[in-house]
Amino acid sequence: MMSNGPKVKLGLVSNVWSKMMTFENVGDKEHGHSHCFDHMTLLAKGRISIKANDKITEFSAPNMIFIKAGVEHELTAIEADTTVFCIHAIRDGDRIEDIVDPDMIPAGTDAMNYLTHFKPLVTDGIHPVPEGFLDARAA
Numbered sequence: 001m002m003s004n005g006p007k008v009k010l011g012l013v014s015n016v017w018s019k020m021m022t023f024e025n026v027g028d029k030e031h032g033h034s035h036c037f038d039h040m041t042l043l044a045k046g047r048i049s050i051k052a053n054d055k056i057t058e059f060s061a062p063n064m065i066f067i068k069a070g071v072e073h074e075l076t077a078i079e080a081d082t083t084v085f086c087i088h089a090i091r092d093g094d095r096i097e098d099i100v101d102p103d104m105i106p107a108g109t110d111a112m113n114y115l116t117h118f119k120p121l122v123t124d125g126i127h128p129v130p131e132g133f134l135d136a137r138a139a
Contacts, residue, residue: 004028006077006084017090023048023077030084032074039088041065041075046082048075 006021006028017039021030023046032051041050043063049056050065051074058078059065067073067086075084 017088019086021084023082026080028077030075032072034070034072037089038069039067042085044083047079049078
């Protein structure tokens with residue numbers, strides 16, 4: 001059975017990286033990787049197995065899972081429609097723009113204030129600020 005990767009949505013606010021991953025099918029996999037920072041993986045829905053240093057542990061939602069910096073780890077869905085969030089610090093030092101998908105900003109907020117210090121996220125070639133975004137979000 002060939003596995004697919006999860007659907008991903010990213011955000012970076014106040015030095016906190018968040019990566020929401022939705023695994024649609026059993027066997028979908030976030031391939032092995034490591035991070036420079038310790039981080040939490042929040043298992044919001046479903047079940048996953050995590051392979052870390054060649055050992056496999058299964059987790060069920062809701063659960064918070066600690067991943068040590070530098071540890072190669074791989075996530076595999078063992079239940080369809082599983083949702084996981086990787087949450088960790090991303091940088092040290094001087095402020096760098098936050099990264100926010102415009103869809104994350106609720107209506108009724110002052111979008112212009114957000115856009116002065118947010119760097120809109122560009123994925124899959126989609127324009128970072130959809131036409132009409134400023135008008136629709138400021139209402």
